Amino acid sequence: MMPPAFEYMAPTDVDEAIDLLNRYGDDAKILAGGQSLLPLLKSRITSIPYLISLSEVKDISYITDGKNSLKIGAMTLDADLEYSPTVRKNFPILSDALGQLADPLVRNMGTVGGNLSHGDPSNDLPSVMLALDATFKIRGKSGEREVHSRDFYMDTFVTALEHGEILTEISVPYWPAASGGAYVKFRKGTWNFSVAGVAVQLQLDNEIVKKAGIAITSMGPTALKASEAENYLKGKKLTAENVRHAAELVVAASQPSSDSYGSVEYKKEILRRISVQAIKKAQTRAEVK
Amino acid sequence: MDLTEKLVSGKGNFVDDINMPGMLHLSFVRSPYARAKILRIKGGITWKDVDLKMASVGEGATKGFEYLEHPVLAKDYVGYVGQPVAAVYADSPYEAEDLAETSVEVDYEPLKAIVDPEMSLTAEPMYPGLKSNLLADKYLGADFEIKDAPVIIEDRFVNHRIATDPIEPRGIVAAYDGNRLTVWVSTQSVHSLKEGFCEIMHLEPESVRVIQTDTGGAFGLKGGIYPEYIVAAYLAMREKRPVKWIETRREHLLASRPGRGVVGKMKLYADRTGKILGIKGDVIVDSGAFAGGSGEFSARFIAMQLTGPYEIKNAYIHAMSVLTNKVPQGPYRGAGRPEAAFFIERMVDRLADELEMDPVEIRLKNATTAPYVSPTGLTVEASKPFLESAVKAMGYHDHVRKGNTGFGWFVLVPATMPGETARILVDGGTVKVWLGGNAHGQRHDLFVRSILSDELGIDPSVVEWQKGDTDQLEDGVGAWGSRSAMMGGSALVEAARKLRKEVENKYGKYSPQKLLEGKWDSYEFFHYDKPYNNLGANLITVHQDDLGVIHVRECISYYDLGKVLNMDNVIGQNAGGCAEGIGQTLYEGLMFDENGQMMTSSIADAGVVTADLVPRYKLLLHKSESSLPSRAKGLGEAPTIGTPVALARAIEVATGLRIRETPINPEYLLSAKKFH
Numbered sequence: 001m002m003p004p005a006f007e008y009m010a011p012t013d014v015d016e017a018i019d020l021l022n023r024y025g026d027d028a029k030i031l032a033g034g035q036s037l038l039p040l041l042k043s044r045i046t047s048i049p050y051l052i053s054l055s056e057v058k059d060i061s062y063i064t065d066g067k068n069s070l071k072i073g074a075m076t077l078d079a080d081l082e083y084s085p086t087v088r089k090n091f092p093i094l095s096d097a098l099g100q101l102a103d104p105l106v107r108n109m110g111t112v113g114g115n116l117s118h119g120d121p122s123n124d125l126p127s128v129m130l131a132l133d134a135t136f137k138i139r140g141k142s143g144e145r146e147v148h149s150r151d152f153y154m155d156t157f158v159t160a161l162e163h164g165e166i167l168t169e170i171s172v173p174y175w176p177a178a179s180g181g182a183y184v185k186f187r188k189g190t191w192n193f194s195v196a197g198v199a200v201q202l203q204l205d206n207e208i209v210k211k212a213g214i215a216i217t218s219m220g221p222t223a224l225k226a227s228e229a230e231n232y233l234k235g236k237k238l239t240a241e242n243v244r245h246a247a248e249l250v251v252a253a254s255q256p257s258s259d260s261y262g263s264v265e266y267k268k269e270i271l272r273r274i275s276v277q278a279i280k281k282a283q284t285r286a287e288v289k
Numbered sequence: 290m291d292l293t294e295k296l297v298s299g300k301g302n303f304v305d306d307i308n309m310p311g312m313l314h315l316s317f318v319r320s321p322y323a324r325a326k327i328l329r330i331k332g333g334i335t336w337k338d339v340d341l342k343m344a345s346v347g348e349g350a351t352k353g354f355e356y357l358e359h360p361v362l363a364k365d366y367v368g369y370v371g372q373p374v375a376a377v378y379a380d381s382p383y384e385a386e387d388l389a390e391t392s393v394e395v396d397y398e399p400l401k402a403i404v405d406p407e408m409s410l411t412a413e414p415m416y417p418g419l420k421s422n423l424l425a426d427k428y429l430g431a432d433f434e435i436k437d438a439p440v441i442i443e444d445r446f447v448n449h450r451i452a453t454d455p456i457e458p459r460g461i462v463a464a465y466d467g468n469r470l471t472v473w474v475s476t477q478s479v480h481s482l483k484e485g486f487c488e489i490m491h492l493e494p495e496s497v498r499v500i501q502t503d504t505g506g507a508f509g510l511k512g513g514i515y516p517e518y519i520v521a522a523y524l525a526m527r528e529k530r531p532v533k534w535i536e537t538r539r540e541h542l543l544a545s546r547p548g549r550g551v552v553g554k555m556k557l558y559a560d561r562t563g564k565i566l567g568i569k570g571d572v573i574v575d576s577g578a579f580a581g582g583s584g585e586f587s588a589r590f591i592a593m594q595l596t597g598p599y600e601i602k603n604a605y606i607h608a609m610s611v612l613t614n615k616v617p618q619g620p621y622r623g624a625g626r627p628e629a630a631f632f633i634e635r636m637v638d639r640l641a642d643e644l645e646m647d648p649v650e651i652r653l654k655n656a657t658t659a660p661y662v663s664p665t666g667l668t669v670e671a672s673k674p675f676l677e678s679a680v681k682a683m684g685y686h687d688h689v690r691k692g693n694t695g696f697g698w699f700v701l702v703p704a705t706m707p708g709e710t711a712r713i714l715v716d717g718g719t720v721k722v723w724l725g726g727n728a729h730g731q732r733h734d735l736f737v738r739s740i741l742s743d744e745l746g747i748d749p750s751v752v753e754w755q756k757g758d759t760d761q762l763e764d765g766v767g768a769w770g771s772r773s774a775m776m777g778g779s780a781l782v783e784a785a786r787k788l789r790k791e792v793e794n795k796y797g798k799y800s801p802q803k804l805l806e807g808k809w810d811s812y813e814f815f816h817y818d819k820p821y822n823n824l825g826a827n828l829i830t831v832h833q834d835d836l837g838v839i840h841v842r843e844c845i846s847y848y849d850l851g852k853v854l855n856m857d858n859v860i861g862q863n864a865g866g867c868a869e870g871i872g873q874t875l876y877e878g879l880m881f882d883e884n885g886q887m888m889t890s891s892i893a894d895a896g897v898v899t900a901d902l903v904p905r906y907k908l909l910l911h912k913s914e915s916s917l918p919s920r921a922k923g924l925g926e927a928p929t930i931g932t933p934v935a936l937a938r939a940i941e942v943a944t945g946l947r948i949r950e951t952p953i954n955p956e957y958l959l960s961a962k963k964f965h
């Protein structure tokens with residue numbers, strides 16, 4: 001469990017990091033909190049000659065209430081976001097997910113940007129951002145661009161980040177009053193990745209769903225948005241029958257494969273059940289507001 | 290500083306904390322195949338340098354399979370994924386791992402692996418010259434025939450392989466001064482290791498010293514000797530530099546010796562009142578690819594215990610250990626005891642269901658009313674009075690009324706033989722103590738202090754328990770098999786009494802002051818060559834949630850521990866053992882594909898019990914002092930025997946499913962009728 005040799009660099013601003021990324025090309029990778037990358041290196045699944053750490057870049061770690069959205073600096077620690085009062089108040093779906101993300105030790109080191117840009121379909125934050133309609137600010141040599149979360153995830157470990165680009169900020173739009181969300185995750189134990197996770201954000205208007213954001217974790221090559229389920233719920237009451245049908249549509253959006261975590265059928269059954277749980281929990285939270 | 294405080298605050302001295310000038314770090318190149326011919330090896334330390342075979346020492350050691358012994362480094366054949374083929378070394382562990390990846394070339398010709406132990410029974414022999422893949426094959430009891438038995442139940446049970454998984458993996462530092470090999474090692478028995486080094490490397494006993502470091506858990510893993518240790522010793526002697534090897538978690542899961550891996554095929558005959566008329570069965574142990582593990586011994590040991598705490602008059606068991614292309618099986622806490630209890634207790638529960646009787650009622654009906662030796666050779670005291678008091682003390686009937694409750698009980702067979710050693714050295718007002726078995730997390734220091742303050746009337750604070758060191762104690766056995774308080778404790782009591790007598794002889798009268806003022810050295814080998822079994826019971830309640838997940842709510846233990854030497858020891862043993870029993874039942878297992886590749890080579894896949902999964906514990910004592918000098922009875926393995934059987938039954942009640950395997954597949958739990 002000793003990583004192969006690598007050069008470690010810790011620039012103090014994002015542009016310097018981008019320069020280094022461009023200088024070393026495919027031999028370089030950004031190191032954020034290291035909670036995914038270091039285990040990969042230590043188990044020698046991969047080797048990266050140049051690690052460019054963002055730990056000394058101070059200006060991309062923040063949680064700020066913007067006019068229309070919550071702005072999260074990419075190097076914000078998972079634990080800091082988990083305990084942020086504004087997140088607890090406005091985005092309980094995020095608190096849910098962060099509270100179940102790996103274990104407290106990982107959350108004390110891991111970063112929001114790292115969790116999102118690693119591209120692991122079992123990471124929890126991508127589906128939450130998909131459900132919330134977040135956008136990602138990306139900086140590269142030629143400047144800054146914004147990518148919607150739904151366009152960010154291309155394949156397992158493949159995102160819209162081009163080489164030489166760094167995710168710097170996540171922008172989560174505020175949802176109107178009478179909105180609420182929940183993240184439900186099923187795993188064998190705290191040491192394990194999830195069998196399935198589902199993020200549901202709902203906006204209600206007199207018991208009618210005005211808008212729904214739903215996405216799933218660990219159920220395909222990337223986090224997946226369940227658009228049909230979202231569309232189905234729009235304009236409907238959350239009757240038991242409608243919730244059940246929406247859960248079926250969430251399952252239909254999933255692409256699980258059979259592995260040591262369970263068979264395809266088992267995973268779908270779990271997803272079906274936790275989708276119902278998540279919709280109901282989101283509904284309760286939307287109604288309370 | 291209290292020992293626990295020291296160890297958990299980073300002030301311990303574990304083997305990986307040892308650093309010496311000029312120290313070399315070892316790393317191993319391991320087989321990627323479960324079964325293959327080796328055509329060519331280039332680079333690294335290979336069998337050409339260390340052409341030695343392992344020997345079987347320590348817990349469950351067996352002799353007589355020299356030609357099937359594990360080679361230290363593979364020669365022309367590999368028998369499991371992870372088998373050491375070559376070793377490399379460097380000045381840092383980083384470089385050593387780099388070299389393992391880059392500096393050794395091995396050409397293999399893969400062969401069809403034999404993975405499933407039952408299929409191995411009929412497969413082509415693994416090695417030329419063998420008639421079958423049976424490593425051990427023995428019948429216990431006597432064959433019988435029961436014509437027209439009113440009830441006959443047949444079933445098959447599996448305890449899958451399970452990693453021992455101590456927090457601290459295996460590790461060793463070896464050094465050589467030109468005359469003498471000294472090793473510092475994380476172990477349960479410095480004496481077994483010394484025996485192993487001498488036997489394998491053909492060294493004289495005077496030229497080997499084994500010193501125990503702080504040992505971060507073992508659970509059976511660290512009672513024996515391993516190929517990596519021999520290579521470390523070889524290299525230290527060759528290079529005359531200290532050599533360190535520390536196992537990684539992945540190596541631990543792949544290539545250390547896991548426990549369980551046993552199939553039980555059972556047939557039970559009974560009448561309609563619930564009286565068991567007889568049992569037959571096959572015990573099939575997945576022994577792995579070489580002799581020298583615990584497989585040869587454990588099939589017979591499991592078969593012997595299959596009659597449980599019951600008066601079963603007819604029993605006939607076929608005990609088989611079979612070769613498979615996996616790492617040799619080793620002892621894991623319980624080491625044969627939990628398997629036997631699982632097989633017989635599941636059958637008794639099946640009988641209760643068949644006859645629609647209460648599981649305890651059927652157990653009372655078959656309990657022994659007088660001391661009994663079963664046809665398989667298991668010695669049981671009168672078990673019925675124990676069961677009656679257990680049922681009452683645990684509030685069994687109240688729990689059953691509330692639902693989702695399982696009960697299981699068992700005969701604990703501690704590894705008493707051949708006894709144990711102890712030494713007490715009094716000098717300068719302090720009392721140093723060595724025991725022949727080396728604690729690996731049980732805190733022997735606690736009961737050592739209790740015994741000596743009782744026996745010698747001295748303040749416990751002057752007693753200093755010492756880790757194992759073959760230069761300080763001439764011989765010893767080991768800390769395993771629920772034996773330390775019984776055998777180590779008795780050796781210590783005897784050594785203390787001898788000391789007392791010596792003081793008396795010199796001064797006419799014993800006094801603690803006279804003892805502490807003087808210099809005394811007392812050694813005792815307490816010999817014991819009989820079994821000394823005791824009874825235990827567990828009761829567990831569970832809840833199944835909407836996703837099929839089982840939550841263990843409460844775990845009650847009712848054990849006959851004889852005299853409790855130190856209550857903190859007892860509480861710790863119970864809590865840890867119950868957690869491991871729950872782990873085996875619900876979370877932990879090593880799984881292989883059809884090519885013998887391990888599917889669970891990370892701790893996330895192999896499973897572990899975390900604090901959030903541990904239930905409420907209640908420990909109740911059935912006190913009847915033993916006739917041993919320490920007055921203690923066995924404990925360490927009791928919870929790993931009682932927990933899986935009680936938990937399996939509680940899950941059967943909660944889900945309506947029959948539990949036949951550990952670990953229980955979560956997918957199976959979700960197939961319970963109530964969900965569909």
